[in-house]
Structure formats: C-alpha cells, structure tokens
Amino acid sequence: MRALPVSRLMHRTSRLMSRLLALLLLLGFVGNTAAADCNEQDLAARQWLDKMSHSLQEVSYSGVFTYEHGSSMQTLRIRHQVTDSAETAHVTRLTGDGGSVMRTEHPLDCIHPGSKLVRLGLAFGGDAEDCGMAAHYKLKLGGEILVAGRTAQVLQILPRDMFRYGYLMALDTESGLLLKSQTMAQDGRTLERFQFADVQFGLANPAVAGTEVEVVHHTDHPQPPGPKTPAAAVRAWLVGWVPEGFAPTSHHDNAHEQTFTDGLAVFSVFLESLQGSVELGEGLARQGGTSAYSRGMQIEASPVLVTVIGEVPVNTARMVADSIVWEVADAD
Numbered sequence: 077m078r079a080l081p082v083s084r085l086m087h088r089t090s091r092l093m094s095r096l097l098a099l100l101l102l103l104g105f106v107g108n109t110a111a112a113d114c115n116e117q118d119l120a121a122r123q124w125l126d127k128m129s130h131s132l133q134e135v136s137y138s139g140v141f142t143y144e145h146g147s148s149m150q151t152l153r154i155r156h157q158v159t160d161s162a163e164t165a166h167v168t169r170l171t172g173d174g175g176s177v178m179r180t181e182h183p184l185d186c187i188h189p190g191s192k193l194v195r196l197g198l199a200f201g202g203d204a205e206d207c208g209m210a211a212h213y214k215l216k217l218g219g220e221i222l223v224a225g226r227t228a229q230v231l232q233i234l235p236r237d238m239f240r241y242g243y244l245m246a247l248d249t250e251s252g253l254l255l256k257s258q259t260m261a262q263d264g265r266t267l268e269r270f271q272f273a274d275v276q277f278g279l280a281n282p283a284v285a286g287t288e289v290e291v292v293h294h295t296d297h298p299q300p301p302g303p304k305t306p307a308a309a310v311r312a313w314l315v316g317w318v319p320e321g322f323a324p325t326s327h328h329d330n331a332h333e334q335t336f337t338d339g340l341a342v343f344s345v346f347l348e349s350l351q352g353s354v355e356l357g358e359g360l361a362r363q364g365g366t367s368a369y370s371r372g373m374q375i376e377a378s379p380v381l382v383t384v385i386g387e388v389p390v391n392t393a394r395m396v397a398d399s400i401v402w403e404v405a406d407a408d
Contacts, residue, residue, distance in 0.1 A: 267365040
C-alpha cells in the first residue's frame, strides 16, 4: 500500500482537535436522514448532545489530555479561546516527536454540518427527517463519573447499522464539554480513547500553549456561486454510495478529494488517475478508529488509485471505493 502523505498524517492531530472543537472541521450542507422515529430517541440524551455541540465551540478552556490506540499513547495540551466573534485553538503534542497544530480564528456564526446534524431533531414532535444523526445512532444516558476531577455525564452512542462505529462519551455536567471519548467497534472493542487529565475553564495564558506551530488549519467557507464561464465538458467522478445519513461537506467538480460526515464520523475519498496499466489489488492501514483503504482499479477502462480514509469500518470504506464512477459533466 502506498504511504500516506505527510499532510494526511498531520491531519490526524488536527482531527483530535476537531473532536474537541466541533466534532469535525467541515463545511457544506446537511443531507437527508434515514427514516426513524425521533420520539423513540432518548430526548435527554439528545439534549446532552446539543449541549456538547455548543460547548465545543462556545466555551474557553485549556488542559492536557491523552490519546490512546492499541499500545500507543500520546499526551497533548490544548488551548481553546473564544472571543466576541471567533474561536481559536492550539494543540501541542507533549510526547513523541512533539509538534503543534493551530486552528485560526473561526467565526462563531459558522456552524458546520457535523454540528448541524447533532443539533437537529430537538424540537418536540419533529418529523423523522429532523432526527439528524440520531436517526442512525441509538442514544442512551449512563450514570455520572469523575474525569479530570470533574463530574461528567456518560452518554452511549450505538450505531443502528454495520457501517459506522459506536461511541462512549463523558460530558462535563456544568458546561457540556466533551471530557472523554471512546470509539467502539461492533464487537465492543475500544479502538481509540481520549480523555482529559486536567482541564481549566476561562481564558488561558498564551504562554502555556506551547512554542512553534507546525501546522495552521484554515477552514474554507462556502462562497456564493458566481457566474459560470462556458467551457468544454470535463470529466468528473462521483461517489455512488455512502451509508445513509452521511452528507457531503462540499463538492468541487473534478476535485481530487470528497469528504462526508454523519455528525460524528467523517471520511474522505481520494482519486488519482494513473498513466498506463494499473496493478489491481488493495491495501489497508489502521490506526485506532481510522481506516485507510486503497485500491488500484479500472473505472470504465481508466486506471485509477482510489483511497478512502476516515472513521468508518473497513467494509464501509471498501464499499465506498467500489461505488466510484466517472461522469461527463457540462461545465456550462
């Protein structure tokens, strides 16, 4: 299997910050959800999810947390600050090879699709299509535990199908901030875990955040469509199948990447056109709850390398890769 680009490996650290900030750092629109009776959902659990979604973006905090997968564990420091109109976050690895990631000032009035899907369906008597991500996960409140010396409410999130993972979360009872999260496989195994060891609320001392920043994350925001310029037909590719409840974060004709989210999980699809013949076959790498699946294949006699990377089971990634097709799109 071809090695993952450095940018994708660095995105791994950025993704940890995403889970703390807004569950994901993505843009786009909210797709339709599967049919489900929202009244059967645990309303209190959905209200906790909504509270968490707000706190991740609207609360200033700093602290140290651990991230574990398999026999590996990293320790990281985060500083998240909210001003009148924007939020900024800075994550520093305190173990291993170090490194630092910063999310620059992000407008508070921009709500990403992951947060939208989490926040939908809270209206009493809402229709099934208002359930948001709750249409695809069973939600259940557990008891209270201590995390980083604070009382936390346990929230179980179980998938309704085989295409996604489950989660066990602990939310600060006062602020709703996510203090602990475990990603669970279908058989109940813990694939990865993050947990605060120490957390403080309010604006932090900037000097505590760390030193040099290696990666700065700039979030692209949707722009109003401009006038189209007549052009020749271009060859574009489509992802023909994703699990119900996953919405595209954005779509750019003939782009090399497309990304999808259901509000909790996120995966990206990459397509690289190859010259000459392609060696058919597949490769797989896993790290915690993230799968990276690559496959050399022929699509309508065109050799391509397809890669799916994200927080989904391997079989989901394989089915997504198998669904890719070419289409001829009229650019005008």
